[in-house]
Amino acid sequence: MRGLAQSYREALARLRVQALLDPDSFSEWVDPAQRVTSPHLAALEAPVSFDDGVIVGQGLLYAHPVILIAQEGQFNGGAVGEVHGAKIRGALLRAVRDKPSAVLLCIDSGGVRLHEANAGLIAISEIMRALFAVQEAGIPVIALIGGTCGAFGGMGIVARLCDVIIISEEGRIGLSGPEVIETVKGVEEFDSRDRALVWRITGGKIRRTLGEATLLVDDDIAAFSAAAGEEVGARPRFFKKRRLTPAISLQTLQAAQQQLSARAELDAEIRDGQVLWSRMGLGDQVSLMSPEQFNRRLEALES
Amino acid sequence: MNALQPIRTWNHEALRRQARLERSTPFSRGKAVAARDMVSLLEALLEPGDRVCLEGNNQKQADFLAESLAACSPQRVHDLHLVQSVLALPAHIELFEKGIARRLDFSFAGPQAHRLARLVQSRSIEIGAIHTYLELFGRYFIDLTPQVCLIAAQAADAEGNLYLGPNTEDTPVIVEATAFKSGIVIAQVNEQLERLPRVDIPASWVDFFVVAPTPNHIEPLFTRDPRHITEIQVLMAMMAIKGIYAEYGVERLNHGIGFDTAAIELLLPTYGESLGLKGKIARYWALNPHPTLIPAIEAGFVERVHSFGSEVGMEAYVAARPDIFFPGADGSLRSNRAFCQTAGLYACDLFIGSTLQIDLEGNSSTATLGRITGFGGAPNMGSDARGRRHASAAWLKAGQEKNGGQTPARGQKLVVQTVETWREPGHPAFVERLDAWQLKQDMGMALPPIMIYGDDVSHIVTEEGMANLLLCRSPEEREQAIRGVAGYTPVGMARDHALVENLRDRGIIRRPADMGIDVRDATRDLLAARSIKDLVRASGGLYQPPKQFRNW
Amino acid sequence: METLHLDLPAIQDASLNPRAALYGVVSSGNLEVLVERGHDATRCVFEVQTAAHGFVEVWKAVLTDFAARHPVGGLSFAIHDAGATPAVVSLRLDQAFQSLRGA
Numbered sequence: 001m002r003g004l005a006q007s008y009r010e011a012l013a014r015l016r017v018q019a020l021l022d023p024d025s026f027s028e029w030v031d032p033a034q035r036v037t038s039p040h041l042a043a044l045e046a047p048v049s050f051d052d053g054v055i056v057g058q059g060l061l062y063a064h065p066v067i068l069i070a071q072e073g074q075f076n077g078g079a080v081g082e083v084h085g086a087k088i089r090g091a092l093l094r095a096v097r098d099k100p101s102a103v104l105l106c107i108d109s110g111g112v113r114l115h116e117a118n119a120g121l122i123a124i125s126e127i128m129r130a131l132f133a134v135q136e137a138g139i140p141v142i143a144l145i146g147g148t149c150g151a152f153g154g155m156g157i158v159a160r161l162c163d164v165i166i167i168s169e170e171g172r173i174g175l176s177g178p179e180v181i182e183t184v185k186g187v188e189e190f191d192s193r194d195r196a197l198v199w200r201i202t203g204g205k206i207r208r209t210l211g212e213a214t215l216l217v218d219d220d221i222a223a224f225s226a227a228a229g230e231e232v233g234a235r236p237r238f239f240k241k242r243r244l245t246p247a248i249s250l251q252t253l254q255a256a257q258q259q260l261s262a263r264a265e266l267d268a269e270i271r272d273g274q275v276l277w278s279r280m281g282l283g284d285q286v287s288l289m290s291p292e293q294f295n296r297r298l299e300a301l302e303s
Numbered sequence: 304m305n306a307l308q309p310i311r312t313w314n315h316e317a318l319r320r321q322a323r324l325e326r327s328t329p330f331s332r333g334k335a336v337a338a339r340d341m342v343s344l345l346e347a348l349l350e351p352g353d354r355v356c357l358e359g360n361n362q363k364q365a366d367f368l369a370e371s372l373a374a375c376s377p378q379r380v381h382d383l384h385l386v387q388s389v390l391a392l393p394a395h396i397e398l399f400e401k402g403i404a405r406r407l408d409f410s411f412a413g414p415q416a417h418r419l420a421r422l423v424q425s426r427s428i429e430i431g432a433i434h435t436y437l438e439l440f441g442r443y444f445i446d447l448t449p450q451v452c453l454i455a456a457q458a459a460d461a462e463g464n465l466y467l468g469p470n471t472e473d474t475p476v477i478v479e480a481t482a483f484k485s486g487i488v489i490a491q492v493n494e495q496l497e498r499l500p501r502v503d504i505p506a507s508w509v510d511f512f513v514v515a516p517t518p519n520h521i522e523p524l525f526t527r528d529p530r531h532i533t534e535i536q537v538l539m540a541m542m543a544i545k546g547i548y549a550e551y552g553v554e555r556l557n558h559g560i561g562f563d564t565a566a567i568e569l570l571l572p573t574y575g576e577s578l579g580l581k582g583k584i585a586r587y588w589a590l591n592p593h594p595t596l597i598p599a600i601e602a603g604f605v606e607r608v609h610s611f612g613s614e615v616g617m618e619a620y621v622a623a624r625p626d627i628f629f630p631g632a633d634g635s636l637r638s639n640r641a642f643c644q645t646a647g648l649y650a651c652d653l654f655i656g657s658t659l660q661i662d663l664e665g666n667s668s669t670a671t672l673g674r675i676t677g678f679g680g681a682p683n684m685g686s687d688a689r690g691r692r693h694a695s696a697a698w699l700k701a702g703q704e705k706n707g708g709q710t711p712a713r714g715q716k717l718v719v720q721t722v723e724t725w726r727e728p729g730h731p732a733f734v735e736r737l738d739a740w741q742l743k744q745d746m747g748m749a750l751p752p753i754m755i756y757g758d759d760v761s762h763i764v765t766e767e768g769m770a771n772l773l774l775c776r777s778p779e780e781r782e783q784a785i786r787g788v789a790g791y792t793p794v795g796m797a798r799d800h801a802l803v804e805n806l807r808d809r810g811i812i813r814r815p816a817d818m819g820i821d822v823r824d825a826t827r828d829l830l831a832a833r834s835i836k837d838l839v840r841a842s843g844g845l846y847q848p849p850k851q852f853r854n855w
Numbered sequence: 856m857e858t859l860h861l862d863l864p865a866i867q868d869a870s871l872n873p874r875a876a877l878y879g880v881v882s883s884g885n886l887e888v889l890v891e892r893g894h895d896a897t898r899c900v901f902e903v904q905t906a907a908h909g910f911v912e913v914w915k916a917v918l919t920d921f922a923a924r925h926p927v928g929g930l931s932f933a934i935h936d937a938g939a940t941p942a943v944v945s946l947r948l949d950q951a952f953q954s955l956r957g958a
Contacts, residue, residue, distance in 0.1 A: 195853055195854045288844050
């Protein structure tokens with residue numbers, strides 16, 4: 001009787017966790033029954049959540065041990081507060097100790113929670129440091145981005161630190177959200193209500209095109225799971241994929257800087273993903289290309 | 304003796320028309336009028352007190368002509384009587400604020416409902432009546448015939464023949480009434496072509512046309528983004544399909560435009576298919592080309608659709624499915640509100656739609672305090688057609704239920720209201736008294752603006768269950784049947800529990816479980832499309848949604 | 856925020872073996888419900904925190920009907936509500952209970 005695949009975008013974080021990992025393999029840390037909720041929200045008489053909008057714990061991905069962190073985008077836009085941030089940081093540091101095959105970071109967040117701004121900002125920087133420590137320990141961090149909030153603000157930066165980004169077409173990565181840009185710079189700069197434009201600038205397909213995401217997948221939890229399974233070596237690879245972040249050194253950072261400067265100059269007049277796709281010879285077909293077709297076309301163009 | 308009789312002229316209207324045309328001569332070249340001359344032409348041609356139809360539809364708007372009329376000098380053009388189905392544009396309201404128009408007969412004022420109510424309260428407008436569409440169209444030929452009509456078309460040729468494009472809506476009925484009663488027909492077009500794809504209005508019925516500076520405004524009113532459909536709406540859609548469509552074998556129907564009915568459309572290929580209903584229900588439709596109907600069309604449920612208007616983005620899809628829709632020889636859709644409303648009234652066995660308020664008699668209204676919305680298509684299609692004389696299984700079964708199981712002399716239309724008991728905290732859908740009554744008093748109306756009368760309603764579907772009002776045998780039973788599905792609204796909580804259980808035993812009230820529906824199945828995973836993009840995919844890329852609905 | 860504590864008589868289904876579990880989400884028009892083992896097999900306890908004020912009577916009616924509809928003795932339900940309609944509350948509670956029964 002089911003009509004479609006199980007949508008990653010629509011699922012709550014708890015359902016994503018259950019469906020991403022091997023059945024009944026997940027055990028949660030700081031679970032909801034412990035009621036570690038946000039003191040800041042409570043002080044403001046705003047509704048709190050038993051898990052403060054993030055689920056952390058360990059489980060098995062195709063029988064490989066992983067640590068999983070999943071933000072709930074529907075609770076306050078997945079925004080990072082003090083408790084929320086501490087749970088993510090704690091789970092990352094636990095990875096340094098336990099050495100799982102990978103950390104899966106399901107980002108679904110508009111950034112820092114305004115209600116607890118300073119604590120949230122500090123939390124973001126702590127998450128970044130912890131993430132570096134995980135990578136230093138040789139454990140890959142795999143970002144999964146396909147929720148309604150995408151990965152914006154501080155979590156947009158965190159996303160770009162990850163070794164691998166698996167994203168759906170509906171997923172988005174950015175720093176300032178479209179509404180923020182429109183408010184600050186005016187509607188001529190960015191019409192945030194033009195949904196098509198927003199996605200052509202921040203969405204999964206353009207991020208993959210620019211090399212800022214590893215792989216585009218269907219909006220299907222099973223597709224995210226399979227792609228993450230390939231990354232931990234549990235499944236054969238379907239596509240060639242590069243690590244997004246080479247080991248950090250002065251040299252690699254300078255190279256990245258150079259590359260970005262060159263892109264900024266070369267692409268100064270490209271203000272819309274459509275222009276880039278047209279130049280690449282992909283034309284108007286991009287919007288309806290399935291993730292598989294899209295990945296193949298890009299791979300062919302990149303090789 | 305006959306020499307003493309005064310001589311009566313029998314062509315007064317034709318002479319008046321001739322005078323109007325002569326006054327217009329300086330501002331036109333043949334039938335063509337330049338956009339910059341339109342205000343002058345209108346000022347020359349119109350006379351105070353004229354009855355004017357300014358074409359305002361659901362979707363297509365004669366916006367340039369509306370703005371031109373609003374730019375006329377109130378010294379020259381004043382006290383007009385507007386007769387038009389929909390008041391949609393700010394310019395429509397300005398006409399009354401400036402005194403250019405004084406009286407209004409109309410059907411629907413959705414977007415301008417609030418400003419219209421303020422005009423009434425400040426006595427800047429006289430409202431004749433709020434009509435149903437067919438009623439207003441009928442009066443165009445009896446006592447509200449326009450002297451001048453200002454219409455919107457897609458294209459004109461040099462002679463003044465008009466091509467209306469896929470959004471026909473009210474145009475034919477307006478032009479027919481005006482042109483054949485010595486009126487003046489003025490059309491705004493998006494473009495002038497050497498050769499039209501087809502002629503929808505012949506040049507001999509058209510007096511003037513103007514190429515508008517910008518194409519006429521079309522609102523995608525019938526596009527419902529599936530991502531906003533809730534699981535409660537999925538549950539109610541399951542009840543409607545299993546408890547009504549399947550049980551009565553409803554083959555011919557019309558849907559409202561809300562998310563509740565969009566959910567039904569999207570459940571046909573999944574839930575409907577799983578119940579083995581393909582080919583048995585929902586085959587023939589009076590409906591605009593709703594994007595949410597695409598999966599059911601592709602799945603083979605839908606065999607024919609006749610439309611009031613079109614829908615933005617559906618052009619290529621409609622053209623590629625000529626067996627389903629009514630295209631012209633040129634391939635583009637031909638729609639027609641008057642005919643489709645007639646079809647909905649007489650040729651359909653079921654209407655289903657949502658509302659904002661329902662009272663204890665089952666009367667429903669979308670009018671709320673401070674807003675005069677009027678009616679869409681619901682009153683004509685959501686009423687039992689007393690003039691109907693052909694039978695169908697669904698119509699007969701409903702008639703039999705209403706007639707206490709005896710074979711009746713006539714059948715009964717199924718008119719279903721589907722509504723969540725609380726629209727949001729603080730706004731119950733079930734009320735003791737409709738706001739419409741207060742509105743009648745505040746606005747000095749002759750009648751309360753009731754959209755569907757309770758005695759026409761056959762079923763009410765809420766998340767709590769379904770009430771079959773056809774089976775009720777007394778006003779008391781009817782009231783308890785309504786309370787019995789009204790959930791935790793004050794109306795619902797005031798139910799007589801024993802009587803409601805009795806109604807449930809008799810099948811007058813049915814809960815989801817009584818229909819074999821497990822509420823856990825009511826998830827969005829059951830929808831054949833959960834996003835606009837799913838609809839595009841289902842259409843094979845033919846559906847081209849407007850940009851506000853895209854995320855790619 | 857408005858809070859409501861309700862302690863109702865209820866029948867127990869001894870075959871249920873509830874682990875603490877969370878259903879739903881705190882987003883506009885929705886709610887989350889945490890189901891846990893209670894202290895008394897003959898009672899069902901509800902703790903509600905709601906953002907919508909003035910609906911205590913409606914909450915009582917919804918929860919009382921729910922406790923009468925299912926064998927929820929020995930369970931406790933903690934709810935964070937962000938303005939859910941009674942329809943959503945009932946649906947969410949029914950879903951939570953049905954999940955306890957094991958799919």
